[in-house]
Amino acid sequence: PILFINSLTSLFRLKPQLDLTADLSAITQPVLIIWGEKDPTVPLSKSEPAFSHLPRPTIAVLSDTGHVPPLE
Numbered sequence: 001p002i003l004f005i006n007s008l009t010s011l012f013r014l015k016p017q018l019d020l021t022a023d024l025s026a027i028t029q030p031v032l033i034i035w036g037e038k039d040p041t042v043p044l045s046k047s048e049p050a051f052s053h054l055p056r057p058t059i060a061v062l063s064d065t066g067h068v069p070p071l072e
Contacts, residue, residue, distance in 0.1 A: 024053035031057050036065035036072070 031054050035044050044061065051057045065072050 021050045021053055024050060025055075027054055030055070033057055033059045034069055035059060035061050036067055036069050037061050037063045038065060039067045041067040 033051060035047075037044075044059075048059075051059065062069050062072075
């Protein structure tokens with residue numbers, strides 16, 4: 001997993017070709033974002049700026065949950 005994550009990132013930031021932030025404004029449907037409160041991989045505070053590109057985001061933060069809420 002570490003080599004895979006390293007292939008996606010550069011200095012712990014997503015590589016530019018994988019940054020889809022600009023494409024978020026094309027979404028027209030309401031979006032439910034489910035986030036783990038204790039996500040050490042991608043903290044909510046680092047992702048919230050991207051959510052502003054969505055038309056109607058709703059964010060549900062699950063307490064005592066990490067990076068993979070469906071498995072936890």
